[in-house]
Amino acid sequence: MTMQNTTTAAQAPVVPARGRLRPLGQREVRITGGFWGDRQSVNGSATLEHIQSRLESEGWLGNFDRAAAGTLPEGRRGREFADSEVYKYLEALAWEIGRTDDPALETRLRAVVARVAAAQEPDGYLNTNFGRPGQADRWSNLEWGHELYCLGHLFQAAAARERTRPGSDDGLLGIAIRAADLVCAEFGADGRDGICGHAEVEVGLAELSRVTGDPRYLEQARLFVERHGHGTLRDIEWGRSYFQDDVPVRDAVALRGHAVRANYLASGAADVAVDTGDDELLGALRRQWERTVARRTYVTGGQGSHHQDEAFGEDWELPADRAYSETCAGVGSIMFSWRLLLAGGDPRQADLIERTLYNVVATSPAPDGRAFFYANTLHQRVPGSPADRDATSPRASSSLRAPWFEVSCCPPNVARTFASLDAYVATADDDGVQLHQYAPASVRTTLADGRVVAFDVETDYPASGAIRVVSRGDAAAPWTLSLRVPAWASGARVRVTAAGGDVDEREAAPGTVEVRRAFRDGDVVELVLPMAPRLTAPDDRIDAVRGCVAVERGPEVLALESVDAGADVSTLALAPGSVPAERDGRVWIEVIDRATADAGWPYGPTGETARPPASRAVPLVAYHAWAQRGPSTMRVWIPAAT
Amino acid sequence: MTMQNTTTAAQAPVVPARGRLRPLGQREVRITGGFWGDRQSVNGSATLEHIQSRLESEGWLGNFDRAAAGTLPEGRRGREFADSEVYKYLEALAWEIGRTDDPALETRLRAVVARVAAAQEPDGYLNTNFGRPGQADRWSNLEWGHELYCLGHLFQAAAARERTRPGSDDGLLGIAIRAADLVCAEFGADGRDGICGHAEVEVGLAELSRVTGDPRYLEQARLFVERHGHGTLRDIEWGRSYFQDDVPVRDAVALRGHAVRANYLASGAADVAVDTGDDELLGALRRQWERTVARRTYVTGGQGSHHQDEAFGEDWELPADRAYSETCAGVGSIMFSWRLLLAGGDPRQADLIERTLYNVVATSPAPDGRAFFYANTLHQRVPGSPADRDATSPRASSSLRAPWFEVSCCPPNVARTFASLDAYVATADDDGVQLHQYAPASVRTTLADGRVVAFDVETDYPASGAIRVVSRGDAAAPWTLSLRVPAWASGARVRVTAAGGDVDEREAAPGTVEVRRAFRDGDVVELVLPMAPRLTAPDDRIDAVRGCVAVERGPEVLALESVDAGADVSTLALAPGSVPAERDGRVWIEVIDRATADAGWPYGPTGETARPPASRAVPLVAYHAWAQRGPSTMRVWIPAAT
Structure with a gap:
């Protein structure tokens, strides 16, 4: 690892103190169009406005006004982490302003920052859900309260702003510094031996340390990282692995538990390892990345197998059915991979970033940028009914994109990723x-x-x-x-x-x-690069998709969708010997339809094989473009007829 | 359907007013030993005492004492449905007394009934969690409150007692009648248009109607059945299908939503259909049974694919991984199948009962009758650590049997099933x-x-x-x-x-x-019956176990367990051409070990086949007997090497 001579800090989301590669930010790299340029345009012109509108109508921005007016807890709306969506939105605005210099967005950012500023307590505390009469005490519920998590997003937003508009007089950096000073006083080496149940403050503090040059924040991030894995938090039904408090970070074998928490923590730990020169920790994180990619990652790059706890499954537990593959876990995985890439230059990390960008992050938003997948299943069995575009959806819906969620981390997470995408090129x-x-x-x-x-x-x-x-x-x-x-x-x-x-x-x-x-x-x-579509088989140990193949073309995973197949996809199988081929700008495969009457009891003697029916050609769709033509069923993994 | 001339009511859990078959109860059928006799012995000698002990130590019986003393809500313990475990236990005691005439159990039952009686309000209301100052109002949370659910179990207990000890002076039937009269007054045709979020009161009321001859209870059961499916309850994140309030019972295509709720409701609806002569409803239930068995049932007979909402998956969504297959859903499935069998005599219902008894209900308890599986996975990837036999487990644990659960429906549900098993012969x-x-x-x-x-x-x-x-x-x-x-x-x-x-x-x-x-x-x-072990293949549409076979012998599903295989089961596959064979009292198969180093990225080009390694013989274990020799990994579905 060599020291980098970073004369001016890059206008980029991650600017480590050292590492093999130096990030090039928005001043140095500009995406000028194409697949990602189009998404950046929609993000800037539609998604950001959509998020602002929802933050207002859901009352999550209004919570700050109520805090400033001293009327909380009355009328507070949203879940305990609602503040964080405002901060992710601020981060997205900061990158978009850096990218486009849009004066309307600058005005919008300043207005939001002013409302946040008004809600900050004199001692730097900032959270609309805790600490007032009628609310739970500050820091009284570290397992689920998300106070430090919210601040982590505030710190990332402040870092984004400082990198894109150094020395701006909007006040955001000052808010972050006052809050971070309080965190250091409260949770420092002599303070509470606590961590947040949702990692994120670690990465925020590390970035804040980088933009301010204040080493206390990095040290606080280090303390939070090291405190994980010692039973620092109370146990919960799903076990402490849920918030990575089961095994110390440097002793863990793979990412585990809640997939967003796991990736955010790994990202923060990577920041700490790089900036403090802790090569042992960095090596442990690399090994965890290797193992997680080899055994716990979907072909789309998606991570997290469980709906129940939004968590990684065990090794090889990668069901296509109800694959959770949360959009935010994809964002978190990119955060983690990018940090390792900067540190060591391994191109496999850029491979995974590409795969995840195309097949998880790009899959989430609808073409109009105003509806999103929260989870990204690899097998949709039931078409679902058309989404009510004005409704707030339960978070785990995976049949149709929804405009907003009760837990609405995904829209602003996608927005901040797209707005800063130039810096990942x-x-x-x-x-x-x-x-x-x-x-x-x-x-x-x-x-x-x-x-x-x-x-x-x-x-x-x-x-x-x-x-x-x-x-x-x-x-x-x-x-x-x-x-x-x-x-x-x-x-x-x-x-x-x-x-x-x-x-x-x-x-x-x-x-x-x-x-x-x-x-x-x-x-x-x-x-x-050779772009002929290709058949991909899973490792034999991935039980859930044994006997299936996926079709890929370049970085895109393809899918078989009922609107193309002219039939429900549940009975279709790849015809023996079929090889995917491009024709008329689409990729086609030959399938046979094995539709049969129910047998009554669906388990029976082995060895009964019927003559396969005639095959027919069906076109595939890029996975990120599925579910754009009305309710449908879909599968990425296609059974191979034998 | 012919009228039955039932001169004396059978000493049995279900005694319909009519039907093709008449149940023979404990007076007429006695299991005298063997596989089920042994389990009944353990149940009577160990499990019932274990449950009593836990109901005391967890404070769930004490809740009734606090109610009688007027000190609630202070010190109330357990979840909102804790009362129901006391009632299931009473039902189990009633059947066990009917079976064995044990005077110690008779004393125990009377003591518990007296404590329950003391907690009943003058107007018949009975629940330790609602209605007192400091508690939520009666019936104010029908979605989650479980008040009617608890009473349904009280009614089943009272029916069991009246059938086994007609006219007993213990007072249980009177408690049930007073509570049922209140339910009819509150929820009758002119009362609240409500249902319980967890079906069960329907089956309890129908049975209470049968033992008392009071048609009001049957009518109330009918009203509850008919009110399902009209959005009677408030919507929840998982949708109203969770409590079968999405589609009217007579219009539904298959069981759906929470698998225990679904089977209990179907059982109550079958009781109503039979006793009121509603053949349209009965026909709808038969079709739902057919479809559920054909598309939503595990090879073990288990039902319910999801951990998150303990619910049925979609058609063909039957992952071996994290198969939920809740023990209580197995009990509920037997309740439903038995009612259809009595009504129409279809032997396939007895087939499913047998399969479910051997492979779900018998799998739950440990040989000593003091630890239980709540969920019954078909694929255990991680051995887990030895259970703390004194600890109360989270409910969904599936790696090792646990003595008790926060939601502890399974132990008393197994107990009442075993104690009444003579009546299913x-x-x-x-x-x-x-x-x-x-x-x-x-x-x-x-x-x-x-x-x-x-x-x-x-x-x-x-x-x-x-x-x-x-x-x-x-x-x-x-x-x-x-x-x-x-x-x-x-x-x-x-x-x-x-x-x-x-x-x-x-x-x-x-x-x-x-x-x-x-x-x-x-x-x-x-x-x-031919008992040679046999290979069983799944329907092609069950994606999660494609390319695998199960081994069955008679009614028992077998499993490959690591303690027998001498290796983790994740890399073992059935050797090509291997046929299971019996030797030394066990069933053996030939397997090959496909252990390989991680490929880094676990998805790659198709068509790479290595020469299979040498095979070796490993013995299988009955699925119900797995996890009795320390932590292990296990799989029912075994990949077939090609």
Whole structure:
């Protein structure tokens, strides 16, 4: 691990004190269109306004006004963590303002910050649900109260704002600092031996430490991380693994318990490990990431198998049915993977980020940006009825996207991820720039020694697999362009076409391909990823989808949806020997329909095989685009007829 | 459907006003040993005392004393439905006294009844959790309050007592009548348009109507049944299907929602349909039973796929992982099937009862009768740690049996089922007796026209498949002995050996085999069921166990347990061509071990097959006998190597 010479802090969500790769923020990377640019546009033009409108109509913003007016607890609305949605929204606004410089959003952010500021107590305490006469005491319910969790999101919002508008006079950073000082006083080494039942304050404190330079916040984050796993919280029905208080972070084997909590804690622990130079902790987190990816992650990148406790299942327990795969767990997984990627540069972490972005985070919002999946099942058995677009849904609904939830973490979590997405595209090290995600983009940065790097990315990926990197300006000295070659992309090729016409082409094995040269204006590096649809089989130990295949194309997992199949998907199977093929811009497979009458008792002697019926071709849909054409049934894992 | 001439009410849990078959109660059928006799002994000698002890130590019996002393709500303990466990226990005591005439149990029952009686309000209201200053108002929370549910269990207990000790002066029937009169006044046709969020009062009222002859209780049961499905209750996160308030009972397609609630409601609806002659309703219930058995039932007979809401899944959603298969849902399924069997005589209902008794109800208790499974998973991935035998467990624990639960319906539900099990063995119709379950037993009854039927059953079933029915005494006239041939018993044979030595043997196809003759003392009818272990495959639409087989032997589902396999079961697969075989009193299969190193990302290209490793023989264990030798992993569905 080498020290980074970060002359100016990146306009990015995570800016570690050290690490193999240095993040490039919104000032240095700009997504200019394409798959992700479109989503950023919808996010900025529709989702942010939708969230503001719901925060008002649900009364969650109004809670702050009631706090300021001194009338709480009367009329307080929403769950105990409702404050946090306001903070996630503020973070999303901060990134969107950084991205677009929209004055209307700037006005909106300042108005929200003013309402939050008015609710803060003189000693820095800030929460609308605790501490007043008629409310429970401050910090009296660390298991479920979410007070520190809410503050963690406040700190992330303040860090986002400070990175995008350093020194702004809106007051957000001051609010965060006053609250963080109180947290340090209350929960410091000499204070309460407590942690929050929902990790998040750790990552918030680490980021606040980075933007303020105050080491106390990092130390407080470290204390919170280390206190996990010692039975610090009271036990609950699902066991202390639910909030990762069963095993110390550095001793754990895999992520476990509530999947959002687990990823947020791992992210905060990674921040602490990197900034304090705790390589033992960082190594433990890497091993947990490996094990979690190998045994507890859906093919979509989704994590969390249980509805009941929104938790990881045991190893290999990955049911397609009722896969919980919470949108926010996807966001948390990206947070964790990104931190490990910055620390160590392992391209597999960028692979998982890509997979999760396309197949979890992008699956959540409807095309109009005003309805969301909270959970992302891999098998929908019942079509459901059209959602009432004005209703607030129970959180675990998975048949149709809903505009809002009683527990509504997903919409603002998606919003802050999309608004900051430019910062996940590329990084730099001492000798060049690494492209991790492929989107039309412009990249302009200066390496530590002053070498200027400037290029544009031209691509319609993932529609096609051609990614063109066009150098802008003549470089004074050689530098290295690194391109990620996804693990699925066997047979990828890279071709360098010099502005002068020379061509050099070679195979690019999965992992990373590097091109080092003194780039001239107009030099083109083209990476061509093989985009033929492919059949994917699960590890034999994933019991729930044995005998099934998934179809993938590039980074996208595909799905079989009833509106395309012309039939319920429950009786369809991949015809023997069928190979997916592209035609008319879609991927088709041959299926047979094994519909039969009920046998009465559905278990019987083995060995009865009927002659398979005739097959027919059906088109698939990108998983992230399912459920956009009315109620339907859907499956990602398709039985393979034998 | 023919009217039954029931001269004396059977000493049995369900005595309908009419139906194809007449129940034979404890006076007429006595289990004399064997598999079920042993369990009845443990139940009587250990489980009942264990339950009494826990009801005292948990304070659930003490709640009644506090109610009588007027000190509630102070010190009330347990959940809102704690009263019901006392009533289920009373029902179990009543049946056990009927079975054994144990004076110590009689004393115990009277003492408990006296404590319950002292808690009843002057107007008949009886519940320790509602209606007093400092408690919620009576009937103010029908969704979750369980007041009527508790009374339903009181009514079932009173019916059990009246059938086993008619006219007893213990006072239990009077308590029930006073409470039922209040229910009728409160919820009658002119009263509150309400139902209970947990069905049970329907079946209790129907039974109370039968023992008292008071038609008002049947009418009240009918009203409660009919009020389901009209949005009578407030909506909840999981939807009104949770308490079957989504669709009227007569319009429903299958059981759905909370699996215990669903089966209790269906049982009460069947009682109402039969006693009021509502054949349309009865037909609807039969169709729901068919559909539920065909699409929503585990191979063990277990029902309920979800941990979150303890509910049925959608059609074909039957994950082995975390199969909830609550013990009480098994009890409820037996209640429902038994009522349909009495009404229509379909032997498939007796098949399901047998399967559920062996593989759900018998699986719950430990051999010592003092620890229980609440849920009955079909796949245990993690061994768990040895249970603390004194601790009260969270209810959904499925790795090790626990002595008691916060929601402790299962122990007394198992107890009342075992104590009344004699009454599920045989029935009568106008021309004879039907044997539904096979156990060593003596059967003595008189048919409607006065013909005397007397025989003993000699068998060590399910150890072997030979069931000998030995006639006792010379019958004055011919009568028909009907024997159930389970659906799995292809190739069964029946042999009649006259006392004089004549032998008549023939094949007995699955369903029912009848022997009609003027039985002489010593005549033997022997049914021989094929007990060779067999491989069973699931319907292709049960996604979660595709590519797997189960092994069954007679009525018992077998399981592969790590303590036998000498390895964790997650990597074992049935060797190609392996056929289960009996040796040394156990069933063995050949398995191969497919243990491999993690691939990093567990999804990859199809078509990679390695040469299978060498196979080895491992013994299986009866599913009901798993987890009796320390922590283990286990699976019922075994992957079939290809």
